[in-house]
Amino acid sequence: MSQPIVNAREAAKAYLSGHHIPQMFESLLSCLMIERPEDPVQYIEKKMSEIRMIGIENINWETFVLQIHPYRDPVRLQHVRDGSKFDKEREANEEAARRGDDGKIDYEPDVFKLTEAQ
Structure with a gap:
């Protein structure tokens, strides 16, 4: 019975990894922790636009904080x-x-x- 759960877990991990989702969230959390904007939702929306321009495959945890x-x-x-x-x-x-x-x-x-x- 544990086999389908393992397969589902592996499929979920493959999906997240294949779409660079962990790196995207890591980059967003890194800059949020450092900059602490007054309106975090608006800030995330702005950063998401930047991620689209940069390309999600080029994002890592320090993309938005590298200069500091x-x-x-x-x-x-x-x-x-x-x-x-x-x-x-x-x-x-x-x-x-x-x-x-x-x-x-x-x-x-x-x-x-x-x-x-x-």
């Missing part, structure tokens, strides 16, 4: 050498600049994984 990410602070990036992925990103960008590449190395965010409580 504490590890992206220019002073921190210039002075802190801690071996973090942000430090490695800075090193790669500096190396690209030395080679004369004008394209920067893009930061890859941690990937959201759909999980469920046990």
Whole structure:
């Protein structure tokens, strides 16, 4: 009897994952927690319009907060050498600049994984 439930659960997870729903909600919650708008519904509607323009497949938890990410602070990036992925990103960008590449190395965010409580 548990087989149909497992299949339904897996189908639901596949649907959500295939349509990038967890990433969309993560991005909305991230910016809501930081910006705390007076009218959250209107704010979400505005962000949904932006998601449509960007493309949902390009959304991740930091899409709307990337510019205020504490590890992206220019002073921190210039002075802190801690071996973090942000430090490695800075090193790669500096190396690209030395080679004369004008394209920067893009930061890859941690990937959201759909999980469920046990």
